[in-house]
Amino acid sequence: MPEGQSRIITSWEQHFKTNVSTAISVDCVVFGYDQKELKILVLDCDIDEFMGKKSLVGELVKPNETLDEAAQRILSYWTGIEGLYMEQVKSFGSPKRHPLGRVVSVAYYALVSLQKFPEPKGRNNLQWLPYHALGDMAFDHKQMAESCLQTLRSRIKEKPLGFSLLPKKFTLQQLQNLYEVVLELELDKRNFRRKLLSKDLLIDLNETESSVSHRPAKLYSFDYDQYKLNRRQNSLFSIKI
Amino acid sequence: MPEGQSRIITSWEQHFKTNVSTAISVDCVVFGYDQKELKILVLDCDIDEFMGKKSLVGELVKPNETLDEAAQRILSYWTGIEGLYMEQVKSFGSPKRHPLGRVVSVAYYALVSLQKFPEPKGRNNLQWLPYHALGDMAFDHKQMAESCLQTLRSRIKEKPLGFSLLPKKFTLQQLQNLYEVVLELELDKRNFRRKLLSKDLLIDLNETESSVSHRPAKLYSFDYDQYKLNRRQNSLFSIKI
DNA sequence: TATCTTAGTGTCCTTGTGACACAAAGTAGA
C-alpha cells in the first residue's frame, strides 16, 4: 500500500514553504484542594464565541521553548510560583477546536497548595472554582479538565502527589479527606492509617493542631528523601472496587 | 503577576497573521510480537542529518483531520490494515527536534498481530525490528519508542491488549510468553493459569495445536464481549516487584 | 466538672498470591 515516501518528505518541505498556519499551545489544569473540595484555576474567556464561559490558563508555545518550558512559563505567569509539580497529559487536535485557526493544544495538569496561592489576582477574573461547579467551558477545555482529573486519579494511587495539594504540615485526617475527595470513595480510618504509616514515609513532627475545639490531631510531613531512596514500586494505595 | 491577558490574545492573532511556520505531526510506534520477541515497525530515514538511521512511521497532520484520524491514516497507509488498536501517548516538542523547522509530534503506539502483517513491503525498507535491536534512531524517535513501551507495559497489566498481538487462537503458554517478554519478568506457569482462567475471559475452543512434536496445547480465544460486559476494574494482573 | 467533638487504636477473617513437582498426552525414531 505504501506508494512512496519521497512524496511525504516533499509535503513536509512544502509545508514550510507555503506557511500554512498551524499553532501549538499549552493549556494547564491547575488543581488545588481545600475544605474537602477539589478546585481548579480558571479564567473568564473573552473570545466572542465563548463569552461568559470559563477557560483554562494557557498560551501559544514560543518558537524556542519546549512544551514543558511553555507549561512552566504559563504556570509561573499566572500563579507567581516557580517549579510547580506538573505532568503532560494529552494533546487535543480537533481541527475546529479553536475559532482563530488550527491550534493543537497540549494539556498539562499541575498541583498547587491552596496555602501558597489562596486568592488569585489577575486579568480575566482568575479564580479557583470547585471542580464540580465547572459548567460548560470554552473550547474543549472541559474535556481537558476531565482527562487531567482522570490522570490525577490514577497517578495519586501510585505517586505521592497528594502532598503537593496540602500544607507542609498536615493531619492524617486531612490526608484521608483529600484522597476521598479526589478518588470519590470512602476509606476506613483505621485501615488508611495502617497503610500509610506502614510505608515509613510520613514524619511524625511531634506537634499537634492548635485552635481546634476538640482533641487536636498530630501533625505529619512527607519524607520526600526517604521516598526517593526506595521508590521501587512504592504504590501508595490499592483501591477497592 | 499576570500583566494582562489582552496581550496574550493579541499574540494569538498575530501568529496567524504573520504565518509563523509550525507543524504538527503524528508518529506511530507499531508493536508486533512473534517468536518470543517484541518488534516494532521502522523505516530507513532518508533525511540527510539522519542518513542510515531508522525512523518511526509518521507524517504531518492534515488541515482537516484530528490527531486520531492522522494516526489511523498513517497506520493504514503503511500496514494496509484499518482500525488497528492505538492510543495517544505523549507529545514531543523540543524546538530543534526536526531539522526542517518547528515540528511538534504526537506519539501513538499501535498493536498489530504479526500474523496479519508478517512481511512489510513499502518504500524506505519498511521492516519489523526486534525492540532490543533498535540502535540510535532518527529525530527523537528512540525516546518516543521508549515512552510508548513504558505506556504499553503499564496498560497491558490492566487492559487485554496482549490479545491484539497474538493470533485469534492461542495457547496459554503463548500468552504467558508474551507477557514475560513485554514486562521483562518471569511468571509461574500454574499461578499464571490460575489467574487468567479465574477471570472467565478466555474461551476454551476445544481445539488443540497441530504439527507440534509433543503434547499439543489447548487453544483459547479472548472473550471481548464478556470483557465489555463487566469491565469494572478488570485488572488482568498484579505484578510482583 | 460535665459535655461535646474529633483523634487514635487492635483483632479477626477472608482473599490473593507465591512457591513448588509430577503425571499425562502426543510425536518421532528405533
Next chain:
DNA sequence: TCTACTTTGTGTCACAAGGACACTAAGATA
C-alpha cells in the same frame, strides 16, 4: 509397536494484605 522425548496441565500449603468493625483518649467549652 515400543521407547524416549518434549511440552502440557494440574493442586496444595503457607503467608501477606486488606476489609470490616467499636470503643477509649484528649482537649475545648460552658
